[in-house]
Amino acid sequence: xxxxxxxxxxxxxxxxxxxxxxxxxxxxxxxxxxxxxxxxxxxxxxxxxxxxxxxxxxxxxxxxxxxxxxxxxxxxxxxxxxxxxxxxxxxxxxxxxxxxxxxxxxxxxxxxxxxxxxxxxxxxxxxxxxxxxxxxxxxxxxxxxxxxxxxxxxxxxxxxxxxxxxxxxxxxxxxxxxxxxxxxxxxxxxxxxxxxxxxxxxxxxxxxxxxxxxxxxxxxxxxxxxxxxxxxxxxxxxxxxxxxxxxxxxxxxxxxxxxxxxxxxxxxxxxxxxxxxxxxxxxxxxxxxxxxxxxxxxxxxxxxxxxxxxxxxxxxxxxxxxxxxxxxxxxxxxxxxxxxx
Numbered sequence: 001x002x003x004x005x006x007x008x009x010x011x012x013x014x015x016x017x018x019x020x021x022x023x024x025x026x027x028x029x030x031x032x033x034x035x036x037x038x039x040x041x042x043x044x045x046x047x048x049x050x051x052x053x054x055x056x057x058x059x060x061x062x063x064x065x066x067x068x069x070x071x072x073x074x075x076x077x078x079x080x081x082x083x084x085x086x087x088x089x090x091x092x093x094x095x096x097x098x099x100x101x102x103x104x105x106x107x108x109x110x111x112x113x114x115x116x117x118x119x120x121x122x123x124x125x126x127x128x129x130x131x132x133x134x135x136x137x138x139x140x141x142x143x144x145x146x147x148x149x150x151x152x153x154x155x156x157x158x159x160x161x162x163x164x165x166x167x168x169x170x171x172x173x174x175x176x177x178x179x180x181x182x183x184x185x186x187x188x189x190x191x192x193x194x195x196x197x198x199x200x201x202x203x204x205x206x207x208x209x210x211x212x213x214x215x216x217x218x219x220x221x222x223x224x225x226x227x228x229x230x231x232x233x234x235x236x237x238x239x240x241x242x243x244x245x246x247x248x249x250x251x252x253x254x255x256x257x258x259x260x261x262x263x264x265x266x267x268x269x270x271x272x273x274x275x276x277x278x279x280x281x282x283x284x285x286x287x288x289x290x291x292x293x294x295x296x297x298x299x300x301x302x303x304x305x306x307x308x309x310x311x312x313x314x315x316x317x318x319x320x321x322x323x324x325x326x327x328x329x330x331x332x333x334x335x336x337x338x339x340x341x
Contacts, residue, residue, distance in 0.1 A: 036312065037311060037315040038283050038284075038312045041283040041311070042288050043283050044283055044309055044310060044311050046308075047061055047306060047308050048302075048306065048308075049064070050290075050304060050306065050307065053290070061092070061306070062095075064276055064305075064306060065093055065276065067274060068274050068275060068276035069242075069274045070248075070249070070273050070276070071100070071249070072255075072256040072263065072275065073086045073248060073251070073256070073280075074252060074255065074278065074280055075251070076280065076281075076313065077140065077141050078313050079280070079282060079310060079312075079313040081310040081311060081313075082310060083147075085308050086148070090149065090152045090153065091152060093246070094156055098244075098246045099158055099244060100158060100247050101160075101242065101243045101247050101248075102153045102160050102161065102247075102248045103241050103251075105164055106138070106140045107133060108166045109162045109165060110166050111133040115129065118132045119157075119160060125151075125154065126154065129154065163233065163234045163238075163250075163251065165230075170230070174225050174229065175222075190265060195228070199260050202260070203260060204220055204224070206297065206298035206299075207220050208220075209295075209296070232265050234251060234255060235266045236269075253281065256279060257277070258277050275305075276305050278304065280308050281293055281307050281309055282310055282311070282312045284296070290302065
């Protein structure tokens with residue numbers, strides 16, 4: 001996904017933060033603190049429907065879910081509240097009689113055999129699955145915060161489907177060009193389609209906004225290519241996982257955007273499918289109007305069908321972190337220059 005403003009941790013150097021967009025959505029932070037910030041914000045815990053600006057109670061949200069064949073659940077990866085909320089949605093789908101295939105952005109296709117082996121065992125638990133696929137070695141937040149989502153899928157015997165390529169493969173494809181993919185794969189993923197001028201400009205602007213006006217301009221096009229490739233891979237996985245017309249995607253918020261994310265790619269593959277895109281957004285101080293959150297996403301309106309607002313996983317604003325990192329880099333450069341004299 002394209003790195004969100006809330007997604008850069010202070011311990012990452014700026015160059016590494018920029019590189020995350022190419023390598024994946026989020027670096028693993030073993031020091032994640034489950035303490036939530038801004039819990040008293042008026043939007044925390046509220047579910048907002050973008051189309052009409054209505055707040056949804058549980059019954060109204062269940063009605064939205066009942067009308068969807070494919071449910072795309074976004075997240076800010078290191079926020080435990082987002083994964084608890086996703087598990088609640090899965091439980092609601094279960095109560096509606098659904099048995100969805102669950103596509104995880106965090107699992108790459110090379111791990112699918114290990115996933116299938118674990119699921120085929122009566123002793124498969126979230127911990128054994130995470131161990132089997134080496135979850136914590138692949139750059140994602142600690143698997144424990146995903147346990148609520150994994151547990152309900154395993155307890156219900158639902159199919160779990162890989163939704164990504166290995167990061168090194170993404171690197172290779174982006175570095176060498178989409179044309180290096182074999183024609184069949186390129187056709188299946190649909191990555192050869194040209195990107196509209198307006199959409200490209202919007203994606204560039206989103207990258208600049210999400211990096212607080214300090215992106216590495218050389219990385220913008222590779223970021224866009226990686227975003228489109230990942231979205232295409234997830235859409236392909238959704239098509240594969242479609243069992244009894246029901247699928248859930250667990251992915252970063254950037255992937256479930258209705259303006260250029262996975263929904264666009266799914267619509268090209270399954271034009272008659274009914275989709276619901278639901279993002280989990282952290283609240284921001286002073287922003288009590290849900291529509292105001294569109295600006296942080298470089299969008300004219302929130303690019304989701306439904307939004308669940310949650311507390312923040314960190315108190316610091318990521319733009320402050322970036323400004324601090326820039327100063328650190330400048331100071332390091334000054335020290336190098338002085339040492340070379």
